[in-house]
Amino acid sequence: MKLGAFSVSLNVKDINASKDFYEKLGFQSFGGEINQNWLIMKNGDTIIGLFQGMFEKNILTFNPGWNSNAENLESFTDVRELQKQLKQSGIKLQTEADETTEGPAHFTLEDPDGNQILIDQHR
Numbered sequence: 001m002k003l004g005a006f007s008v009s010l011n012v013k014d015i016n017a018s019k020d021f022y023e024k025l026g027f028q029s030f031g032g033e034i035n036q037n038w039l040i041m042k043n044g045d046t047i048i049g050l051f052q053g054m055f056e057k058n059i060l061t062f063n064p065g066w067n068s069n070a071e072n073l074e075s076f077t078d079v080r081e082l083q084k085q086l087k088q089s090g091i092k093l094q095t096e097a098d099e100t101t102e103g104p105a106h107f108t109l110e111d112p113d114g115n116q117i118l119i120d121q122h123r
Helices: 015-024 079-088
Strands: 005-012 028-033 038-042 046-052 059-063 091-095 104-108 116-121
Touching: 005 015, 005 116, 015 038, 028 046, 079 091, 079 104, 079 116
Parallel strands: 005 046, 059 116
Antiparallel strands: 005 059, 028 038, 038 046, 091 104, 104 116
């Protein structure tokens, strides 16, 4: 099962302090809007998202249809197909994508330890 590009979405208290910290670790801004309290940062192939006040926990994020540079892939497994496969495997989902739609959609689940996972397709 190919889930797409991977990143960790971090719930941060002060986005400016977090941006400064991760820049010292070699990360550079890659996308987002710091004025809207979210920023995507990259160091090599490692991607993190900084999100202030948008969710309660850190989230493991996968983006079907994207590579690690947020570039569209020619071929990928649609988020609705991934959702069907996981449900058939007995995985309980927290939220589900509308299977009657096409294009952007997402669903969420938790691992056995309560870590949140977001499968988020942008195209």
